[in-house]
Amino acid sequence: xxxxxxxxxxxxxxxxxxxxxxxxxxxxxxxxxxxxxxxxxxxxxxxxxxxxxxxxxxxxxxxxxxxxxxxxxxxxxxxxxxxxxxxxxxxxxxxxxxxxxxxxxxxxxxxxxxxxxxxxxxxxxxxxxx
Amino acid sequence: xxxxxxxxxxxxxxxxxxxxxxxxxxxxxxxxxxxxxxxxxxxxxxxxxxxxxxxxxxxxxxxxxxxxxxxxxxxxxxxxxxxxxxxxxxxxxxxxxxxxxxxxxxxxxxxxxxxxxxxxxxxxxx
Numbered sequence: 001x002x003x004x005x006x007x008x009x010x011x012x013x014x015x016x017x018x019x020x021x022x023x024x025x026x027x028x029x030x031x032x033x034x035x036x037x038x039x040x041x042x043x044x045x046x047x048x049x050x051x052x053x054x055x056x057x058x059x060x061x062x063x064x065x066x067x068x069x070x071x072x073x074x075x076x077x078x079x080x081x082x083x084x085x086x087x088x089x090x091x092x093x094x095x096x097x098x099x100x101x102x103x104x105x106x107x108x109x110x111x112x113x114x115x116x117x118x119x120x121x122x123x124x125x126x127x128x129x130x
Numbered sequence: 131x132x133x134x135x136x137x138x139x140x141x142x143x144x145x146x147x148x149x150x151x152x153x154x155x156x157x158x159x160x161x162x163x164x165x166x167x168x169x170x171x172x173x174x175x176x177x178x179x180x181x182x183x184x185x186x187x188x189x190x191x192x193x194x195x196x197x198x199x200x201x202x203x204x205x206x207x208x209x210x211x212x213x214x215x216x217x218x219x220x221x222x223x224x225x226x227x228x229x230x231x232x233x234x235x236x237x238x239x240x241x242x243x244x245x246x247x248x249x250x251x252x253x254x255x256x
Contacts, residue, residue, distance in 0.1 A: 115144065
């Protein structure tokens with residue numbers, strides 16, 4: 001089956017992101033395709049480039065990144081939810097006159113329309129919320 | 131069963147479970163609804179639990195800092211979002227009736243809620 005995930009919980013604050021990653025790995029191990037992860041609400045913080053968790057905890061940002069590297073999963077971050085929470089790629093940082101950027105590929109800022117498309121074009125959309 | 135249209139309604143059901151002030155869940159859920167409608171999708175809203183308080187009339191944003199949601203709710207008709215379902219039990223628990231609400235809604239009993247969920251190919255929960 002072709003799966004999409006919607007992640008709405010911030011990293012380390014709630015179980016949602018941990019569960020989303022575990023579900024992703026389990027689904028792939030069972031032979032399913034995980035084509036898209038969409039980050040919305042506080043879930044956008046899972047795309048923070050500068051996340052530096054302690055070494056004895058799972059690195060959630062790297063976990064999502066490795067889904068893209070190993071399986072080509074698209075990592076889409078809602079631009080409206082991201083910008084107001086300080087998640088900006090290089091282009092948006094320049095556009096808003098910010099010194100640094102906090103989001104980078106393979107995460108991509110995209111519109112909410114992509115969430116609706118993902119929901120309607122995949123076999124399943126599974127939501128992980130706090 | 132009340133009305134056939136709950137069972138034959140749109141492509142997308144958006145469930146709103148949070149009160150308007152105190153978190154951004156309601157606002158971000160409504161944003162998803164507006165975007166879907168702007169892309170030509172048929173959207174149904176379902177207000178559940180605390181979410182029914184979103185519909186209480188005469189709210190203002192006031193000094194709280196959070197942008198209010200009432201102006202967004204007033205725009206729903208412009209986006210052709212006119213199927214507003216409400217959890218009847220949530221209204222009852224809060225001493226509200228449809229007359230207290232900003233917009234015309236269709237209150238549903240629990241079995242009808244289940245039918246509404248089953249009738250939509252995509253459900254997003256906020």
